[in-house]
Amino acid sequence: MKKYVMALDQGTTSCRAILFDKESKIVGVTQKEFTQIYPKAGWVEHDADEIWSTQYGVIAELIAKTGIKVDEIASIGITNQRETTVVWDKNTGKPVYNAIVWQCRRTTTICDDLKAKGYEDVVREKTGLVVDAYFSGTKVKWILDNVEGARAKAEKGELLFGTTDTWLIWKLTGGKVHVTDYSNASRTMMFNIRELHWDKELLEMLDVPQKMLPEVRNSSEVYGNTDAGVFLGFEVPIAGVAGDQQAALFGQACYEPGDAKNTYGTGCFMLMNTGSKIYTSKHGLLTTIAWGIDGKVEYALEGSTFIAGAAIQWLRDGLKIIDVAPDSEYYAKKVKDSDGVYFVPAFVGLGAPYWDMRARGGIFGLTRGTTKYHIIRAALDSLAYQTKDVLGSMEADSGISLKSLRVDGGAVANNLLMQFQADILGTRVDRPEIIETTALGAAYLAGLAVGFWKSKEELASRWLLDRRFEPDMEEEKKAKLYKGWLKAVERTKDWEDD
Numbered sequence: 001m002k003k004y005v006m007a008l009d010q011g012t013t014s015c016r017a018i019l020f021d022k023e024s025k026i027v028g029v030t031q032k033e034f035t036q037i038y039p040k041a042g043w044v045e046h047d048a049d050e051i052w053s054t055q056y057g058v059i060a061e062l063i064a065k066t067g068i069k070v071d072e073i074a075s076i077g078i079t080n081q082r083e084t085t086v087v088w089d090k091n092t093g094k095p096v097y098n099a100i101v102w103q104c105r106r107t108t109t110i111c112d113d114l115k116a117k118g119y120e121d122v123v124r125e126k127t128g129l130v131v132d133a134y135f136s137g138t139k140v141k142w143i144l145d146n147v148e149g150a151r152a153k154a155e156k157g158e159l160l161f162g163t164t165d166t167w168l169i170w171k172l173t174g175g176k177v178h179v180t181d182y183s184n185a186s187r188t189m190m191f192n193i194r195e196l197h198w199d200k201e202l203l204e205m206l207d208v209p210q211k212m213l214p215e216v217r218n219s220s221e222v223y224g225n226t227d228a229g230v231f232l233g234f235e236v237p238i239a240g241v242a243g244d245q246q247a248a249l250f251g252q253a254c255y256e257p258g259d260a261k262n263t264y265g266t267g268c269f270m271l272m273n274t275g276s277k278i279y280t281s282k283h284g285l286l287t288t289i290a291w292g293i294d295g296k297v298e299y300a301l302e303g304s305t306f307i308a309g310a311a312i313q314w315l316r317d318g319l320k321i322i323d324v325a326p327d328s329e330y331y332a333k334k335v336k337d338s339d340g341v342y343f344v345p346a347f348v349g350l351g352a353p354y355w356d357m358r359a360r361g362g363i364f365g366l367t368r369g370t371t372k373y374h375i376i377r378a379a380l381d382s383l384a385y386q387t388k389d390v391l392g393s394m395e396a397d398s399g400i401s402l403k404s405l406r407v408d409g410g411a412v413a414n415n416l417l418m419q420f421q422a423d424i425l426g427t428r429v430d431r432p433e434i435i436e437t438t439a440l441g442a443a444y445l446a447g448l449a450v451g452f453w454k455s456k457e458e459l460a461s462r463w464l465l466d467r468r469f470e471p472d473m474e475e476e477k478k479a480k481l482y483k484g485w486l487k488a489v490e491r492t493k494d495w496e497d498d
């Protein structure tokens with residue numbers, strides 16, 4: 001009897017495997033971090049083989065830890081850090097270069113060149129994206145231009161490209177299946193989100209051969225079975241795929257136009273479901289595919305903030321002023337506010353709504369009275385301010401004023417941050433019981449495809465509130481604080497010289 005759906009959450013800093021039962025309850029979770037590689041300032045890479053071995057390790061550990069039988073798993077759903085680019089040799093299965101991570105800025109000058117050639121409008125129109133080093137397209141181009149022999153091999157059809165969903169499916173199926181879903185394809189800057197195909201003009205613009213691209217499929221359907229030789233002796237259907245932010249939107253049951261969520265992980269990503277409508281943002285947001293189910297594609301408006309929880313990791317690993325992320329709340333509570341200190345974590349440039357690839361981080365407003373507690377507090381505040389930047393754009397673009405914001409991701413465990421978020425937005429913040437919403441969304445997509453769950457309505461009825469944070473800050477104070485933030489952001493712009 002099938003009792004579980006397994007979700008694989010391939011995030012920026014860790015791989016997780018999570019088992020959900022029919023009532024959407026978590027039966028077990030395993031997680032392991034993997035190496036972040038920073039070869040130069042502004043460059044970020046992962047070892048794709050390490051991603052695979054880490055993911056495989058947490059799958060095996062989950063099965064051992066929970067004691068379930070593999071044949072009780074109805075299906076597997078995959079969700080992934082988006083845009084991160086893997087190129088591998090079809091015959092040997094070996095990556096030709098490290099995965100270039102979504103945060104990596106090495107293709108800034110390729111983007112400048114595309115802009116100078118006047119491609120911004122066509123990119124916006126066809127892909128819903130802005131020309132930025134964030135997306136996969138220029139990363140693939142960089143690999144083909146810089147890895148010896150890569151372009152010739154790609155042209156002969158010997159190399160494959162994929163985001164990490166595609167890479168994991170290829171590995172899990174023993175090299176048989178090369179696919180992605182609509183939501184991931186929409187982050188590549190090569191996919192036409194209106195006509196739903198890889199776009200010839202964009203591929204020519206980037207000089208990327210179509211043969212290396214995966215087939216684009218629905219977010220909920222059976223793509224293939226795991227190879228028994230690889231997957232602990234069993235063939236289990238892989239039946240759901242979505243980029244992690246779209247999966248979180250699905251897991252938060254944001255199924256109606258106007259429903260929105262904000263995920264606080266490494267970065268912070270706010271998505272609003274816009275149904276079949278394709279909004280073109282006038283305020284620095286992206287248009288993206290939320291998911292495709294039964295051939296019907298739905299869209300979302302997205303505000304992407306590159307550094308959120310990663311700023312807290314930097315307090316831990318870079319400054320070493322906290323030992324673990326939850327310490328940030330403990331120390332921040334020691335002061336009543338940041339005392340005029342602002343921390344703009346533009347470590348890899350600024351995403352929405354500013355889109356400045358050359359911005360770099362800064363801490364402003366320091367005085368002799370500033371302590372590490374103020375800096376920690378300012379780092380937490382920056383997550384909330386960046387969210388306010390994006391929410392303002394979203395309300396302006398959609399004409400919808402949000403009554404409440406559903407939140408998820410690792411950093412929403414921080415109650416101080418959540419209260420400040422509600423205060424600075426002037427909007428209720430709703431934290432659900434399950435904050436592993438990304439994995440839940442992937443599980444839902446995979447479960448729906450094999451009949452484990454019947455409908456989105458059934459899933460929506462299971463959304464449960466853990467805690468609601470009500471706004472409680474005077475307008476004048478809110479305005480003053482936010483003004484300071486905007487001033488600090490201005491100071492970080494256009495910093496890096498090439």
Ligand SMILES: Nc1ncnc2c1ncn2[C@@H]1O[C@H](COP(=O)(O)OP(=O)(O)O)[C@@H](O)[C@H]1O
Pocket residue numbers: 011012013014264265266267308309310311312313325326327328329409410411412413414
């Ligand atoms: N209590 C906390 N307060 C603030 N940030 C936190 C807290 N717990 C975790 N984080 C941050 O959340 C992030 C982890 O969230 P997660 O959803 O697992 O991210 P990802 O999927 O991007 O790896 C880390 O960047 C970490 O610094």
Ligand SMILES: O=P(O)(O)OC[C@H](O)CO
Pocket residue numbers: 011012013080081082083102243244245265266267268
């Ligand atoms: O790893 P996360 O959860 O911060 O998500 C990364 C995003 O998918 C990047 O677009």
